[in-house]
Amino acid sequence: MKKTPERIESLAAEYVLGSLKGKARNRFERWMMESGRVRQEVWYWEEKLGQLGDRVLEREPPESVWLAIQHRLWPQQEKRPAPRQAANRIWPAWGMLATAAALVLAVMLVQQPSPEPTLSGAIVQSDVSDPLWLVSESGRDNRLRLRSVAATSAETGKDYELWIVPDKGDPLSLGVIPVGDIFQVELTDEARETLSQSRTLAISLEPRGGSPTGKPTGPILHVTKLYEL
Amino acid sequence: MINTEVEQEELMTLLVAVARSDRQAFQRLYERIAARMFGLCFKLAGQQELAEEALQDAFVQIWHHAGEYHSDRGSPLSWMLTIARYRTLDLMRARTVRRTAGDERLEHLEDPRSGPLDHSLRRAGAEQLTGCLDELSDVQRDSILLSYYRGLTHDELAQALSSPIGTVKSWIRRGLMALKRCLER
Numbered sequence: 001m002k003k004t005p006e007r008i009e010s011l012a013a014e015y016v017l018g019s020l021k022g023k024a025r026n027r028f029e030r031w032m033m034e035s036g037r038v039r040q041e042v043w044y045w046e047e048k049l050g051q052l053g054d055r056v057l058e059r060e061p062p063e064s065v066w067l068a069i070q071h072r073l074w075p076q077q078e079k080r081p082a083p084r085q086a087a088n089r090i091w092p093a094w095g096m097l098a099t100a101a102a103l104v105l106a107v108m109l110v111q112q113p114s115p116e117p118t119l120s121g122a123i124v125q126s127d128v129s130d131p132l133w134l135v136s137e138s139g140r141d142n143r144l145r146l147r148s149v150a151a152t153s154a155e156t157g158k159d160y161e162l163w164i165v166p167d168k169g170d171p172l173s174l175g176v177i178p179v180g181d182i183f184q185v186e187l188t189d190e191a192r193e194t195l196s197q198s199r200t201l202a203i204s205l206e207p208r209g210g211s212p213t214g215k216p217t218g219p220i221l222h223v224t225k226l227y228e229l
Numbered sequence: 230m231i232n233t234e235v236e237q238e239e240l241m242t243l244l245v246a247v248a249r250s251d252r253q254a255f256q257r258l259y260e261r262i263a264a265r266m267f268g269l270c271f272k273l274a275g276q277q278e279l280a281e282e283a284l285q286d287a288f289v290q291i292w293h294h295a296g297e298y299h300s301d302r303g304s305p306l307s308w309m310l311t312i313a314r315y316r317t318l319d320l321m322r323a324r325t326v327r328r329t330a331g332d333e334r335l336e337h338l339e340d341p342r343s344g345p346l347d348h349s350l351r352r353a354g355a356e357q358l359t360g361c362l363d364e365l366s367d368v369q370r371d372s373i374l375l376s377y378y379r380g381l382t383h384d385e386l387a388q389a390l391s392s393p394i395g396t397v398k399s400w401i402r403r404g405l406m407a408l409k410r411c412l413e414r
Contacts, residue, residue, distance in 0.1 A: 047303030
């Protein structure tokens, strides 16, 4: 196809709008790489049509997105324990700090044969092929079930604690979770509601027996997002 | 709202710092524009998970490519929103997930009295682009706005507007060209 000015003009507009698809889109991207003139035309439309985006209502993304971004960009960050005063800090600040310690943020969909579980997911770690824990939540009896698969014990004197991470506010403890076993916890209506909104769980490393303050005090080891089945 | 010159200037400063791998600036940038970007992704995708993934991908891209921004690409904000918008469209198409969460929207599309776009968006579109959208015919304008805000494909547009696909394509093409002629006047 020849790059006539008319064609460039019209394809650039449709490219930016998004209505140019499939092979035509790929071919046009090649044109962009080859020609400054084509890129200029695309930028023109990006700027013009971009004005339409100015009036879309804002929507607050959940905290887990920022955690995930940091994790993807800086996965090598060393785990470091939260400073003492962390206990009294509010959740967002804690979240920012702890992300650096997050080993992994990954999500997979776990197929369940029964139709009962409504939320499902797995806690995985990039260098371990099996999931550490599988999570399922059954809407029928308000229970969250965590099955330990490849999880290894916490260091001596420490325990893993499971939290529901709400879209806003402090995380809600679901208790200390054992390794090598199935852990079940009955969710209060409030916990269930919070979880169905945020669908985000986190696991932190705490002193034996769990956080002494009711809020996470140690580093967050995992954050995971549950999916609706 | 981030559209005053001062605010664009602040975003520009943050973007320059991000290009120098300044993580704090990156976090401030996120705090400044994430909600607005997420609003756009969500509007387009019509579903939470996909919008979250697009937002995440967009910020990862911004971190890596901040140094490639230049003023020919529009304001810093519109450049970043464009990244998010393309990413959302890519994910939508890759998954061919059509908006499960957007049922109310489809009902709305089928309502002939109010037309396929809600008034706020149509008005927004009109105020932007220096009123040039007003010069288009209703169907041209609506096809363009539906593609922009909701990522409808030609097929979906044809269905929403109860018209043959060839007709819809030509509305978009002619609408865009008419828009450009007007903007250049």
